[in-house]
Amino acid sequence: MAAKKSRKSAALTKARMQEIQRIIGLNNMSSTPIDLRNYSRALEEKGQIAMRSGKTGVPPDLVAWPASTGQVSRLLRLANEQKISIIPYGGGSNLTGGTLVENGGIMLDLKRLDSIVSLDDKSLLVTVQAGMIGETLERELNFSGFTLGHFPSSIYCSTVGGWLATRSAGQLSTLYGKIEDMVVALEAVLADGTIVQLRPRPRAATGPDFAQLIIGSEGTLAVVTEATLRISMLPEKRIFASYLFRDLADGLDTIRLIMREGVRPAAVRLYDETESGILLRELDLEVSGNLLILTFEGLEEIADVEAGIAAAIAKKAKAKKMGEKPASYWWKHRYDVSYQQSRIMPNAGMVLDTVEVATIWSNLQNLYEKITEALKKEAIVTAHFSHAYPEGCSICFTAIARTDENKAAAKLDRIWKKALDVTVKAGGSISHHHGIGKLKAPWLKSELGNINGLLKKIKKGLDPNNILNPGKLGL
């Protein structure tokens, strides 16, 4: 595994600390024990289990809060010369350990880069700094009549930079796309401090798309400091619809046929029978089956037509109409999970994690069945299908298990191993939007095959000293 190969980050001597201080100022750096401990964790379940017994992760040597791209550039140049590790940090909401410290170094918290740089209301583009919290950005856009259309459940505690680092998906990704679909231009700093800026353009044929190389690289190839993103008009109308299917397969077929007709709902969520049961009980509905939630939004005329076409397809599949309520109930509670972390975090003796994978339609039910089968001896498993596209869909499994507290970490490891072994073998993709981080790194190589060699060559070319977020993506 990558950890063993990583070079030790160079020590932050007093002289180096003074250089850093000259770049960002004494008030914008910290090496107090409490800060170092706070930045030694992410929200991944394994870290939570460790925390329950008082253990913390490897701390950084320093937390730095730069205020500009220029400061990031100067910090990186220094770090590169001195071979000091740099861990770019946004909201710290990652579930795969993407900001965990491997070998000390500088935790580069970008949250002071928190402004909208410009809003081009003619080209429907917003240029925003990487450290801006998602919900703040969305609210600012709403004031001007726009929406980014990106609503990850972490929106209150994740940043634009974090979204880009991990290829984040919002809950309405079927209509608005994932974050990588919204990027028109980027500003990033390479390991040696070079600032690169892509020129905003609608589309181009001027060589490779370098934004798509940096997006998803989880801070291992560059530090994103700014992004120009597509925005949309606030929708004129929003429609909620819910359907119940006796068979999961009919629900999946309904989604697939809706997509096939060129209809684009905003939210698409099909819960399997177990997960539907939880929702239907919350709603006091005494029925069972597989619940499908759809929302449509945009111009009234278009949303109406689309909802009508979807209703006709669902009817053909003999779905029971469940009205607006299940969908609007979901809508109302859609951010509860990430925002109120403490409420859903399991107690000692319990393990709870979510495994999100993706595959094409022709493989979707197969992948669902294989993972469910693989996990059922380890945990209670529920799942929902969301983030639908014409070619396929994501599946999000929740695995919950009771265990002795001292066996919790091992239990979690087994759940992940079984789920991802079977995903790779069944031709699925091991992550749809949570990223790879440290957690999924051991399986990335199997998924990428020879592409993994290409990734390593690019890493070597761009970050020969391996200072950028070592240990992530298996690098």
Next chain:
Amino acid sequence: MAAKKSRKSAALTKARMQEIQRIIGLNNMSSTPIDLRNYSRALEEKGQIAMRSGKTGVPPDLVAWPASTGQVSRLLRLANEQKISIIPYGGGSNLTGGTLVENGGIMLDLKRLDSIVSLDDKSLLVTVQAGMIGETLERELNFSGFTLGHFPSSIYCSTVGGWLATRSAGQLSTLYGKIEDMVVALEAVLADGTIVQLRPRPRAATGPDFAQLIIGSEGTLAVVTEATLRISMLPEKRIFASYLFRDLADGLDTIRLIMREGVRPAAVRLYDETESGILLRELDLEVSGNLLILTFEGLEEIADVEAGIAAAIAKKAKAKKMGEKPASYWWKHRYDVSYQQSRIMPNAGMVLDTVEVATIWSNLQNLYEKITEALKKEAIVTAHFSHAYPEGCSICFTAIARTDENKAAAKLDRIWKKALDVTVKAGGSISHHHGIGKLKAPWLKSELGNINGLLKKIKKGLDPNNILNPGKLGL
């Protein structure tokens, strides 16, 4: 310029020829003078001018027609070991000299890789070999009720691999996207012969999107051998609509507002007054103004609603309704130009070329005016705006000039220099879909800025011997 820096391709000795013969067979390679001469040219205007006086370009040392990815891999391994240049070749329809020979080597014509590998009608995906001609692929898909939705004017004489190499755009890109938007997976061969295969998945968060690094790299980073592309259902209905605007600005605003509402026409073409004049005369219509052609397609209900919304927006801008005819006339003749090259190629003493650029809406009219102004002393200039997106649009200029035949090449150089100098300066993108090749390479660095260094580092990492299509993209 790049040419000067390129290393000489190693000579193809008799021993090396025999090795190549063992890989692909004697019948699938040629070094006859006529073949070498045929492969020394592309369709770019500068080469055409040279041809008029009997001059040909630099010939390759060998033309090779491999029949499988395995053969491509073995050829590349050999070429890399021996430092022999490899120029990947599809239909040879490129207008920027992307397949011109820099320093000899092997012309790798992929047209024997011409099959559909698989059609996944559930996931709406086709896996196709890189050498397949576009029109053949589209026809095969049509038989099964599908369309790729990719209709470049070169469709009869360009291949899937060529499209990917250059980030090709089809005439219906506003609805279906450019070729890079359709790619779900790729198979490619790296310079050292390594075969890399991306796994088809709807979306993923498993590191960078390597497909987007290879797409547009014009054969300089890898040889694409296979691609998995999104397909769509054949449209249930197609609607043609045409409008005439007194002011170009009103036409542009109409397109922008249509896109802003989330409406996606298939074709969008707004001709400036000069170019409209040519079309309107062909149609025997005695009016003047700026002609806008729109087509809508897909499910009948959706197409009808979208055409209605567009009509209302055009009406607000005081457009004159011109009915179906101008749009359906364009539709009927949409492939004439590239297919019947000889008809439109200028005679001696004339220069004709097209310059396609792109920029965001807030800069579009500015860019149009700057380029028109820059070219007007050199040529008669017409333009149309097509390939519209919510954030911007492409502009395609046609420049025609009379000149002494012996001054034709210099005249053409001046046209390109003036057009691209002003494009870079005005913040536009120097290519929307024709690519960079040799023609636009001198300006790529200005557009990319520091990204150019990143490109060079990646090239060095992936193709240290610079065997892949030397001299293109300025590499």
